[in-house]
Amino acid sequence: MDLRPLLLAALVLFTLPAVNASAEPGAFEETYTLDWTYDFGGSYITTAPLFVDQQLFVRTSASWGGDNSPALAAFSLDGEPLWSHTNANSTHHDMAPLLHVAEGEGPCGSWPNMLIVGWSDGQIEARSTDDGALIWAHQSEPTIWGITGAMAVDEDRIVAPTRSGVVALCASNGLLEMEAQTGLGWRNGVTIGAEEYFLGDESGLLWGVTRDGVVRSIDLGEGKIRHAPLMTTAGLFVQVQGVPFSTVHLIDVDDFTSKSTLRTGTSPAVPVMYDSFVLSADSEAIRLFSCADSCEETSRVSFRSNGEIGVLGEGQFSLPFNGLERGWGFVNVSSSGGLLLEVFTTGADGYATSAPGSLTYEEMTYLAFGSDDSVVYVYTSNQTPAVENIEVDQMEFDWFVQGMTFLLFLSLGAAGVQFLRNKGTSVLRFLSIYLLIIALLIVDQVAVQWSQFIQENTSDAEAQEAWDSSWNESWRGTQIVSITIEGELHSVGGLEGYTNAYELTMAACEELGLEIRVESTSLGIYVVAFEGVTGEGWEYTVDGRLATLAADSAMLDAASIVQWYPVEAR
């Protein structure tokens, strides 16, 4: 009996991707209707709108090229503006989430219902939710940036990650009760532990700070910690953002050691906890980790999200897609622990990083979405959302990856069959397909690693004098960026603490008020245009040497000079 057809059929069955039937599309559109919008005009909304009682609070951020001051605004549930406050001194992106503190009292006094707002100029403010009146303020020391991470409440203390440390302020009057120096941080939220406060920094250090300011740290390796660590029963969950992958560390808080690590994708989002699970996302996927005794990835679904993740309810989340292709994702954790994803659009689509705000009030559910187009969109539904009620696509089907995987199995299986038949030439044929597919799948990452290796081993080989005599002498020894746009040189120096060319360039554009447009590719982030000028493309040098890596992969030192110019100007 010829078993070959049977073998082939078995191989095909074995390699068929596990796809469950997808449900009706458009569940969001069927459930929610757009109730009202508000246009802030030329600002970004980079952190989640916040519902408190029957009010919606939205904070906006300075934008590339926009001239609107960052604002904090309050609205009624039907969209009526109640009050607003602007901070003209905050000129960088304001991305510290709003923190609501219910009225209370403690050893340091009593306080009313208030919002805590951290600004990029280093100001921490407590404002009344009723009318926005200032209750107290504390000025922390900014280093270009000020407050960018999530703050937290520790009984009668407001704990805030500053640019270079952490402060604990009395909730009643804002008086400084504790201040500790840590590393330079960005978007590095703070977590309240049983004995300590935990936060990370841009150098991959995780810090533990006791309530009276005693500091300890652990080096988690090259990378950046850009979220508030999550206190799971298995240990402290910390993501270290790296290139070309990120690493999740599970930290034993007693001896402050890393118990285990997991590899994830690039540019991870701010993870959130749900029972003993952690939901995270990155440029590749949304991932669910089970962290009861130890952390392990239990489910994933293809998506790209690099900002906040909104918790809508029990096992129900929403997060923005970072790109133009898809809008937002609803994620449900199924009873079996799988991730269920529905993709939908809201109007606030495209490169969003803020999570939606949510509220359920008098059998109405409110969802507020914001993005870089500075408009807040509020949707309502009279159906109380439940996990089972939202119909979703179980898994995003990636035809390319699934097709490649199928071909991989097929070619390897065929090579095996041919080997058994002693057909040497045919074995080579199928193996060549197998190797080619593998090469296609890994070539981007290999190229990035290869270029990094070359850069590391030739960093001083051909460096040219990059210093421009027109620059301010005080810039020597600091990070400098120059951008030549249509023959005009734009330079800024005195920058420090940036670890890659992309971040430094973004900060420089912010300082110079230049608009920058980038695109993310599998090889990294490319600059598409400065001030709308695309030309034939943009290239850059680091310390006078033409860069061979994507800007976000080009590591810098404390005195690096990055120079951008259009290709045709070389």
Add this chain to the structure above:
Amino acid sequence: MFRALGTHGPELSPTMGLVLDVLLLGAAFWLLAGQNRRSVHDVVLMATLVLSVSLLRVVMQPLPNIQPVTVACLLVGAQLGARRGAAFAVMVAMLSNFFMGDGWWTLFQAAGWSTIAVFGANFSLVVDGVYNAGRTCFAAVVSAFLFGIIVSFSILDGTFGAMDFLLYLVNGLPFDGLHALGNLTFAIWFGAWFSSLLVRQPTIEALEYAVMDSHGIDA
């Protein structure tokens, strides 16, 4: 990231682009021209080859540096000779870049593939009508790196030092390696078949002449 890795050389004005196209087309015709009159079969064969390989290149564009043209140039050079191989290379570069983007780099791609066609013609891939698979596979791998070097010359514009150029070449090695692997796969799968397509078929007139000549001798 700088885009020069994918942008070979200066942007051409419409006039310069036209001049470049005329030069390339002229080179192709010069290479094809000869004292012997081409048969209709030859012309149709060449046109079909150019069209189909160009189409294949355009279709395979999403796969990074998978270049079916390279192996085709090798084998056309081996079977039809260096001149026709080079003409084939120039025409495929021009036609496919008409869809994929024309520019300064077309010149270097045409030069690269022409060199490979010449290489194929002189590397004994087909000896006495017998196709040598081993040599073809070896030549296919070598051709990828040869093509990579020639095309990289397009980036030289006077501002690149020798070390910069060397680093540029070294940085591109992973993609050259992918090109080589793709060539190897094409050669293993389609080399013998494609080579057999190109075997010179005698014309009807030549057959008749041979028969008559033979009978004449017999008589």
